[in-house]
Amino acid sequence: MSFIAGASACNSQSKPYTPPPTKxxxxxxxxxxxxxxxxxxxxxxxxxxxxxxxxxxxxxxxxxxxxxxxxxxxxxxxxxxxxxxxxxxxxxxxxxxxxxxxxxxxxLIGWRLALVKLGDERQFENTHNLTHLSHFKAGQGHNWPDNPILRRNGIPLQLSASWEGLFKMLDQGRIDYFPRSVIEIWDEQSLPLARGLTVEPNIVLHYRxxxxxxxxxxxxxxxxxxxxxxxxxxxxxxxxxxxxxxxxxxxxxxQLGTRRIIALERNDLNFPVAELLWYKPPKRE
The missing domain is CATH 3.40.190.10 (Periplasmic binding protein-like II)
Structure with a gap:
């Protein structure tokens, strides 16, 4: 059907039929x-x-x-x-x-805080840049898509076959920190398997x-x-x-506006440029 029901095909006043949106x-x-x-x-x-x-x-x-x-x-x-x-x-x-x-x-998935063993947060007090951070080993899962980003920026990694295993590795001192996004870290810190772990208070890693x-x-x-x-x-x-x-x-x-931002370079993808699509923390005073 090309025109609205009841209209004559010869009627010059008729309107084209618009099919309903596809389900x-x-x-x-x-x-x-x-x-x-x-x-x-x-x-x-x-x-x-x-x-x-x-x-x-x-x-x-x-x-x-x-x-x-x-x-x-x-x-x-x-x-x-x-x-x-x-x-x-x-x-x-x-x-x-x-x-x-x-x-x-x-x-926010690219704003990463450091989950550390309770007491170890003092190790990061003088960490201001990637050079400083390169002295610490981060824990990540196998095949996680941000592994190449971290490696290209000189961050040593220790990989785990499971997410749960990374908490054990941190507790056992096999890694120095577990970088987790703002939207993950607080829920994860409250889990029983994160007992004895805390969120480092001074730094945040950031990449697109x-x-x-x-x-x-x-x-x-x-x-x-x-x-x-x-x-x-x-x-x-x-x-x-x-x-x-x-x-x-x-x-x-x-409290991203109070933290030292350690920026990681990423140039493998083109991301949307519209600023309204991205969260931007307040500037540090």
Missing amino acids: LHVTYPEPSDRNPHGFDAYVLTLLRLALENSGHPFALTPVKRPSFGETRSENFLQMREYNLHWLNTNLHREKLLRPIRLPLFRG AAYYFFTRRDSPELATAIESGLYAAIANGDFERTFNQFYGRAIQRS
Whole structure:
């Protein structure tokens, strides 16, 4: 049908028929066990806001899966086990999949505080730059996308096969610190496995980093709808309200404006340049 119902094809006053928006069927993984950093609740809230603001009817369906890492999720997306996931971006991931280039955490994933053994925070009192930091060994997981960033900036790494193992390594003195983002560290510090650990109070590592929604390369309609919905949520204030609701307290506790910022270089990716998409802490007095 090319024209609205009841109109004559010969009627010059008739208006072109506009089909209703396509219903979006969005599937995403719901692992049975995840690290308790609360990513899922926040990101799913944003996803629902984006879909509600996209102008499309939608169905949002979780796909139950055992726990897995982000590298495996790349494969699951390509295998069509689901059609969307939120992942920490890197060059390989952006070539393989379709990124929706709007940083879901406003870049807070790249503001890293140091989890240290209680009493060891004094070791970092005179740490002001990368040269000083290079004397300390950081703990990271295997295949974490920020490992190359840290290595390129001269930071020694000790890798672990598991997230839980890094807490044990820190407690045993096998690493000097465990760099965790502002949105992770406070929840993790309160866990039983972090007993005897504390957050170093004076420094913060910073580099550009972003979690994006990713779809398959052959899903342009879904990606476009979510992107437009996210920008609509920014424009009407829903995005910022959600961000502050979930992470305002963590930002306040982190006191980024009072810390010495140790900036790490990153030039492997092109990130969005609009300042409103990125969190910017107050200047240190």
